[in-house]
Amino acid sequence: MTPDGLSKLVTILAEEHGVEFTPARLQTWAAVLADVSDDQGVAALYRVLRTSPYPPKVADLVRAIHGTPADQERLLDEEAERAITHLEAHLCDYRINRLGPIVNATIRALGGIDVVTGLMAADRWRFQRTVAVKLARAYLRRGVTVEEGAELVPAVLLSSSYALARYAVEGHPPPVVEQPFQTHRLPALSAGPGGGETE
Numbered sequence: 509m510t511p512d513g514l515s516k517l518v519t520i521l522a523e524e525h526g527v528e529f530t531p532a533r534l535q536t537w538a539a540v541l542a543d544v545s546d547d548q549g550v551a552a553l554y555r556v557l558r559t560s561p562y563p564p565k566v567a568d569l570v571r572a573i574h575g576t577p578a579d580q581e582r583l584l585d586e587e588a589e590r591a592i593t594h595l596e597a598h599l600c601d602y603r604i605n606r607l608g609p610i611v612n613a614t615i616r617a618l619g620g621i622d623v624v625t626g627l628m629a630a631d632r633w634r635f636q637r638t639v640a641v642k643l644a645r646a647y648l649r650r651g652v653t654v655e656e657g658a659e660l661v662p663a664v665l666l667s668s669s670y671a672l673a674r675y676a677v678e679g680h681p682p683p684v685v686e687q688p689f690q691t692h693r694l695p696a697l698s699a700g701p702g703g704g705e706t707e
Contacts (some may be wrong), residue, residue, distance in 0.1 A: 513546025609657025
């Protein structure tokens with residue numbers, strides 16, 4: 509939070525509950541709420557004030573913003589499921605795939621485009637889907653490296669120098685699936701918003 513946002517919280521608490529902030533307490537709140545926007549902090553305070561007759565502690569605001577650990581795990585499960593549903597809808601074995609770092613890393617960990625599309629074609633995907641969800645969940649939690657999340661090139665383009673050369677000669681880029689998975693903000697994950705790329 510900015511100093512102005514924190515000042516607004518202090519003013520609201522002074523008016524509502526007569527709470528006074530010592531410099532040390534103010535510093536503690538500022539440190540705990542450092543990654544929270546002013547709007548999030550004020551909205552959380554109003555939610556807490558609506559449901560509790562007692563002056564809130566800073567942990568009450570954090571819980572109102574991020575939820576409980578159980579809430580965070582549930583959100584992580586839902587996001588991983590969304591990522592795999594996105595993979596199933598957009599994966600293509602004859603185009604370069606740019607499905608976003610989380611989905612690309614998951615496909616790469618499963619053996620690549622051709623392995624995953626082969627599993628789908630042979631109706632064996634249902635046996636690997638649970639593994640895929642677990643992998644996506646792990647990547648969402650820790651983030652992915654640039655290499656893990658890089659675009660995926662199917663074997664048909666890699667193995668055929670003619671195919672890539674033809675696109676180069678004709679001045680056209682190779683066909684691409686450009687459907688990046690849009691992650692939601694998942695609080696308290698090391699990778700930050702949505703488990704993006706790490707260095």
